[in-house]
Amino acid sequence: MSQFLLAFTLFLVLHSVPAVPRVRGALIGTLGHATYIASYSVVSTVALAWLFLSTLNLDYIEIWQFRPWQAWCTFILAPIGLFLVLAGLLSRNPFSISFRKKGEPDAIVTVTRHPVLWGFLAWSVGHIAPNGDLRFLLLFGGFALFSVGGFFMLDRRARRALGPSWATASSRTSIIPFAAVVRGQARLRIDWPMVAAILCTAVLVIWLLGGGHAALVGADPLALLTGWR
Numbered sequence: 001m002s003q004f005l006l007a008f009t010l011f012l013v014l015h016s017v018p019a020v021p022r023v024r025g026a027l028i029g030t031l032g033h034a035t036y037i038a039s040y041s042v043v044s045t046v047a048l049a050w051l052f053l054s055t056l057n058l059d060y061i062e063i064w065q066f067r068p069w070q071a072w073c074t075f076i077l078a079p080i081g082l083f084l085v086l087a088g089l090l091s092r093n094p095f096s097i098s099f100r101k102k103g104e105p106d107a108i109v110t111v112t113r114h115p116v117l118w119g120f121l122a123w124s125v126g127h128i129a130p131n132g133d134l135r136f137l138l139l140f141g142g143f144a145l146f147s148v149g150g151f152f153m154l155d156r157r158a159r160r161a162l163g164p165s166w167a168t169a170s171s172r173t174s175i176i177p178f179a180a181v182v183r184g185q186a187r188l189r190i191d192w193p194m195v196a197a198i199l200c201t202a203v204l205v206i207w208l209l210g211g212g213h214a215a216l217v218g219a220d221p222l223a224l225l226t227g228w229r
Helices: 002-014 021-031 033-056 068-090 115-126 134-170 192-217 221-225
Strands: none
Touching (some): 002 134, 021 033, 033 134, 068 115, 115 134, 192 221
């Protein structure tokens, strides 16, 4: 358990860095933006791999029994989550996590100003139901709680960064998906980052269902529907 807690702590610390302007700015100033992005990506990937390995090394303690219907939670929520993460990273978004901060917000921001966090939350929650043991409840439940906390942390950062323009800019989007659209403050549209995210999601889902998921984590999603794990 100590290795799992250490790995999860490292994961939380690493993914809190982008939300702390002083730390992020100091790293970019020292390394340069390109080197910072590359180094951060590598370190984050290694930390995530360590976290998954430490989770698998925990003792199996069953909380609820697996039922084939539970796999549908993953089949529905995980692709949605993957799309939101990809669309969020590819789109211009001054409010939240994105590869492209500057410029007018792209289409996905009319849905929610935190698409990456919502995507990570959907992916995490979708993996809880078919994994009814304590180790994966800690892992995916921890991911879900981290995502929810990120909504408020990133909103505070964006409010500081945008200053007086926050009120006007934020009124055209919302934390809750589609809330701004329902209020008539935003209009749904589609642009190239969303199209690219849809295409990438389709390719990744096909690869995962075709054996990629089994190769990565040793579980075949299609087999779960029949009750065999």
